Structure formats: C-alpha cells, structure tokens
Amino acid sequence: MNFITAFNKEFLEQRRTRKFLIALVVLVLFGMTSPLMAKMTPQIMTMVPGGEAFVGMIPEPTINDAVAQYIKNIIQFGVLLALVFTMGSITIEKDKGTAAMILSKPMPRGSFLLAKFTSLALTFIIAVVIAGVAAYYYTYFLFGQMNILNWITLNGLIVLYILVYIAITLLYSTLTRTQYVAIGLSFGTLIFLGILGSLPGFGINLPDALISNASLLMSGYPVTNWTGLWVSLGIIVVSITTAWLVFRKQEL
Amino acid sequence: MNSVKIEDLRKKYGNVNALDGLNIQVDSGSVFGFLGPNGAGKTTTLRILAGLAQADSGSIFFGSENTSKSGTDQKARLGYLPEEPAFYGWMSPREYLDYVGKIFKLEAKERQLRVDQLLEKSGLKEAAKRRIAGFSRGMRQRLGIAQALMNHPSLLLLDEPVSALDPAGRKEVLEMIEGLSSECTVIMSSHILADVERVCDTVGIINKGKLITQAKKQDLLDRYAIPALEITTSNGSASLMPEWKLRLEKLPAITGVTVEGYRFHLAVKDVHTSQQEVMQDALHHNVTFEKLEVVKPSLEDIFMQLTGSLK
Numbered sequence: 001m002n003f004i005t006a007f008n009k010e011f012l013e014q015r016r017t018r019k020f021l022i023a024l025v026v027l028v029l030f031g032m033t034s035p036l037m038a039k040m041t042p043q044i045m046t047m048v049p050g051g052e053a054f055v056g057m058i059p060e061p062t063i064n065d066a067v068a069q070y071i072k073n074i075i076q077f078g079v080l081l082a083l084v085f086t087m088g089s090i091t092i093e094k095d096k097g098t099a100a101m102i103l104s105k106p107m108p109r110g111s112f113l114l115a116k117f118t119s120l121a122l123t124f125i126i127a128v129v130i131a132g133v134a135a136y137y138y139t140y141f142l143f144g145q146m147n148i149l150n151w152i153t154l155n156g157l158i159v160l161y162i163l164v165y166i167a168i169t170l171l172y173s174t175l176t177r178t179q180y181v182a183i184g185l186s187f188g189t190l191i192f193l194g195i196l197g198s199l200p201g202f203g204i205n206l207p208d209a210l211i212s213n214a215s216l217l218m219s220g221y222p223v224t225n226w227t228g229l230w231v232s233l234g235i236i237v238v239s240i241t242t243a244w245l246v247f248r249k250q251e252l
Numbered sequence: 253m254n255s256v257k258i259e260d261l262r263k264k265y266g267n268v269n270a271l272d273g274l275n276i277q278v279d280s281g282s283v284f285g286f287l288g289p290n291g292a293g294k295t296t297t298l299r300i301l302a303g304l305a306q307a308d309s310g311s312i313f314f315g316s317e318n319t320s321k322s323g324t325d326q327k328a329r330l331g332y333l334p335e336e337p338a339f340y341g342w343m344s345p346r347e348y349l350d351y352v353g354k355i356f357k358l359e360a361k362e363r364q365l366r367v368d369q370l371l372e373k374s375g376l377k378e379a380a381k382r383r384i385a386g387f388s389r390g391m392r393q394r395l396g397i398a399q400a401l402m403n404h405p406s407l408l409l410l411d412e413p414v415s416a417l418d419p420a421g422r423k424e425v426l427e428m429i430e431g432l433s434s435e436c437t438v439i440m441s442s443h444i445l446a447d448v449e450r451v452c453d454t455v456g457i458i459n460k461g462k463l464i465t466q467a468k469k470q471d472l473l474d475r476y477a478i479p480a481l482e483i484t485t486s487n488g489s490a491s492l493m494p495e496w497k498l499r500l501e502k503l504p505a506i507t508g509v510t511v512e513g514y515r516f517h518l519a520v521k522d523v524h525t526s527q528q529e530v531m532q533d534a535l536h537h538n539v540t541f542e543k544l545e546v547v548k549p550s551l552e553d554i555f556m557q558l559t560g561s562l563k
Contacts, residue, residue, distance in 0.1 A: 005354040009340075016342040097338035101399070104302040104332040105355045251305040 002107050006115035014123050019085050023127040026081060030073040031131030035066035035139040063143045067218045070135045071158065071211060074128065078162045082124060083186050086169035088179035089116045090247070095177070100252040109248045117170055117240055124162050128155055146218070154214040157229075161210045164232050165190065167239035174243040174250075207232045255280040256301070256407060256437060261310035263296055263461070270296040271307065272461035278454065280315075283433050285452030285469070286441040287551075289559055293461040294441040295335060298409045301439070302332040314407060328356065331405030331436070335412045337396030341385030345376050345395050348384060349402060356403040370398040373428065389416040397425060401432075408432060410440040414447055426451050449551040459559045472554060481518040481526055484543040496539055503529045508556035517547075519556050 093099035132155040172182040197203035209228025353363035456466040505526035508519035520526035
C-alpha cells in the first residue's frame with residue numbers, strides 16, 4: 001500500500017529533521033516541570049522582590065493546580081509546534097517541486113496527504129503520551145495519586161485538540177502558496193475559535209470544550225456534554241477531506 | 253514500449269494559450285526531440301503527460317489506451333524528469349531511489365538490485381550514502397534521471413535533461429538516452445539543439461502551443477536542406493563582431509545569425525543572394541574575414557527558420 005510507504009517516509013523525515021525530537025523534548029519538559037512549578041509557586045513568590053506580602057494569600061497548591069498547569073503548558077506549546085510543523089508540509093513540497101517528483105509516480109494524492117497528517121499525529125501522540133507519563137509520575141510524587149483513567153482521557157483530549165489544529169493547518173497549507181500565509185490563517189482560526197468559545201453557551205460546542213471537559217474530569221465532575229468532541233472530530237474530517245478534494249485538482 | 257498520440261490538446265493559463273490544439277504522434281521505441289522557443293508549451297505538454305497538470309480539452313493515447321485523465325495505472329508505466337528535479341535533502345540517493353522503488357511496488361530484492369544498477373549507471377555510487385542536500389546541480393540531474401528509470405518505464409519524459417550538466421556529464425547522459433530507445437519510448441524537450449540532433453531520431457517543433465512540424469530527423473534535414481553560410485573572422489575584428497551581427501541580421505536574404513567564437517553561422521533564404529549581400533556589407537564597412545563557406549544546415553538553422561526565432 002502506498003499510504004504505508006508515504007507514511008514511513010514522512011515519519012522518517014520527522015525524525016531526521018528533528019521535528020520529532022523537538023516535540024518530544026518540549027512536551028516532556030513541560031510535562032515534568034508543570035507539577036513542579038505548581039508545587040513551587042509559593043516558594044518562587046518569596047524569591048520575587050516584594051513577593052513575601054503575597055505568600056499568605058496564595059493557597060496551598062493542589063493536584064488541580066498541577067493538572068491545570070500541565071494542560072495549559074501542553075496545549076500552548078503543543079498547538080504552537082503543531083502549527084509550525086504543519087504549515088509548510090504541502091506548500092514547501094509544491095514550491096520546491098518535490099511533490100511533483102513523487103506525484104508523477106503511482107502515489108495517490110490522498111495517500112500523500114493522509115501520510116502527512118498521520119505521521120504528525122503519531123509524533124504528537126508519542127510526545128503527549130511520554131509527557132503524560134512524566135507529569136503523572138511527578139504529580140504522584142509531589143501531590144499524591146490521580147485517577148489514572150481520567151488522566152488517560154485528559155491526554156487523549158489534548159491530543160485530539162492538537163490534531164484539530166494540525167488538520168486545519170494542513171488544509172491551509174494545501175490551499176495557499178506560502179507557509180507563512182498558512183500559519184497566519186491557522187493563528188487567525190485559533191483566535192477566532194477562542195473568541196467564539198468565550199461567547200456564553202457557545203464554547204461547549206467547540207474544540208476548546210475538549211480542554212474544559214478534561215479539567216472537569218480531573219476535578220472529579222461528570223462531563224455531560226460531549227458536543228465539542230464530535231465537532232472536533234468533524235473539523236478534522238472536513239479539513240482533511242477538503243484538503244484532499246482541492247489537492248487532487250491542483251496543478252504541480 | 254508505448255506509442256504516444258496527442259490529439260488537439262488545449263490548455264489555457266488565464267488569457268494565455270499554453271497549448272492551442274497540439275497534435276503529436278510519437279512512435280513506439282523512438283527518441284522524440286521536442287523543440288520550441290521558451291514558452292512554446294513543451295513543459296506544459298510534458299506535465300500533462302506526467303499527470304501533474306490537466307488539459308482543458310484534447311486526448312492523449314498511450315498505445316491504444318486513452319489516458320487523458322491520467323491515473324495511477326498510467327503512471328506506473330511512466331518515467332518523468334522535470335527541468336529542475338527536486339529531492340528531499342535529508343535523504344541519501346540510495347534512500348530516495350529505494351523510496352521510489354517502493355512507490356512502484358518493486359519487491360525488496362529487485363528494488364535493491366535496481367537501486368545498485370541505477371547508482372552505478374548515474375555515477376552516484378560513491379555518493380550513495382551522502383545527503384542529497386549537498387549535491388551539485390549535475391549530481392541532482394543524474395539522480396533525477398536515475399529515479400525516472402527506476403520502474404523500467406515504457407515511456408520516459410525528460411524535460412531539459414542535460415541543461416545542468418557539464419560537457420562530460422552531458423555526453424554520458426546523452427549516450428544513456430541514446431541507448432534507451434531499445435527499452436522505451438523517450439520524449440525529450442531541450443533547447444540545446446545540438447543535443448537533440450545527436451540523440452533523437454524524430455523531431456517535433458512547437459511554437460505558441462501548436463505543432464509546426466514533426467518528422468524523422470533526417471527527413472527534416474533533407475526537407476529544409478537550404479545550405480547555410482559560415483564566416484570565420486580574424487582575431488582583430490572581435491570588436492566589430494557585435495555591430496556586424498546586428499547588420500547581418502537585417503540583410504534580406506538571411507533568416508538567422510548565431511555567433512560562436514570568431515565564427516558567424518548564417519541561416520539563409522538563398523545562398524547566392526546572401527553571399528552577395530554579406531560581401532557587399534563587409535566591403536562597405538571595411539570588415540575583413542578569413543573564410544566564407546557554404547555549409548549544410550543544422551537542426552538549429554531549421555528550428556530558427558520554422559519558429560522565426562530571429563526574423
């Protein structure tokens with residue numbers, strides 16, 4: 001199957017060009033340090049000039065603080081890396097002519113495109129899994145035990161959130177001529193979805209709901225509305241399908 | 253091996269007619285030289301044949317099969333080398349050829365054998381494990397030809413295959429292309445007419461998206477067998493040459509002028525009249541030359557005559 005051939009090449013490219021290593025190091029580093037930062041916040045405050053005044057006002061850090069810190073860091077840096085890694089995936093290949101070399105051979109354009117998405121997905125899955133294990137260990141060590149099933153779900157939702165932005169950026173990378181336009185549009189979408197999500201009663205239907213659901217789960221609250229999950233999956237499918245429909249007609 | 257027939261192929265980019273009803277017939281096993289000035293539609297035609305662009309209308313037949321909507325089936329029989337082959341710089345040539353072999357679904361053993369053969373053939377054996385990013389243009393061109401041959405194509409499309417090579421590399425590649433006629437049909441575009449003259453058995457000349465003429469190379473040379481003039485000037489007249497070239501181009505009986513070193517090559521309408529005009533002009537402007545001789549026309553003369561490149 002040519003998808004496997006394309007996927008193996010893409011994943012090898014990510015390892016050779018250090019994308020895989022960068023994603024792994026950055027996310028694992030934040031996975032390890034997030035619970036540590038949560039635990040150390042009061043002590044850090046004492047070191048800041050004038051910070052002693054706030055020491056009494058800062059409550060004793062809890063597991064929830066460690067989890068919140070972890071979610072915030074992994075999402076921020078995960079999405080940023082996803083955008084940067086994906087922005088040139090199609091535009092650069094079209095511009096340089098490497099896509100034309102490969103697609104003049106019996107490599108279906110759908111396989112070419114899907115291989116890019118799945119290999120990036122695998123990179124972030126591996127990075128988030130290892131970051132999750134590291135964060136779990138440090139949180140357990142510093143704060144105590146967490147519900148492991150909820151922790152796995154939380155990391156699954158984080159991966160899905162990152163995949164949404166990989167799919168969107170891949171679409172923009174297919175539609176546009178330069179990687180800078182692609183990343184600009186992706187940032188625009190990120191901000192637009194963020195604004196939409198802040199509208200009362202609307203956020204629960206958007207990818208941002210994945211993060212709030214993850215936080216709720218870890219805080220021990222039941223999650224009753226999973227619309228955001230289905231919308232996220234929908235965005236991924238629609239983005240990849242649209243990218244494919246456009247790409248198969250594009251001239252190289 | 254496949255014959256190729258292109259019927260009434262049309263392609264527009266905005267208001268520009270890149271191809272304007274192009275008709276070409278390439279016989280099975282021939283090495284077809286595709287000539288035309290810049291923007292004539294050569295690359296567009298090759299890209300459509302390779303399935304990288306779509307024609308607005310028209311038909312393409314590989315053998316008896318209509319492949320206008322080129323799918324993966326046809327691609328399995330094609331080899332394609334674009335004008336500027338591009339590779340993944342992080343790969344080695346061995347890895348790239350292996351990747352291409354996998355795309356063509358070659359078995360591991362066959363693939364390895366083919367990769368070794370092609371590395372040897374393209375002179376890249378020594379550099380087999382080096383990163384392509386550090387390759388010279390010539391090395392990339394040779395790798396480009398190697399990857400186009402990976403699947404033993406029945407139709408090989410080469411877009412300016414030797415333009416980036418040094419004389420030695422060009423000679424090797426041209427010899428390689430010459431030898432391929434027993435294995436596959438080759439369509440080669442080039443603006444180096446001497447190369448086409450050397451390796452191609454059939455020549456098609458296009459201009460503004462239309463075929464001007466297509467014939468066996470020798471038939472073409474015979475058909476347009478109006479001789480040309482060659483003037484060898486003396487070393488001392490170097491400074492006068494650019495000015496004289498401009499004047500020669502304006503003479504009515506001369507259709508084209510090319511300069512090589514101290515020699516002018518003139519494509520002419522009529523030998524006798526052009527000789528008189530040249531000598532009169534030389535006398536009138538005190539230009540001296542060592543030799544004026546009548547020579548057989550080259551493909552370049554015919555090309556310039558047909559495309560009106562210079563006049």
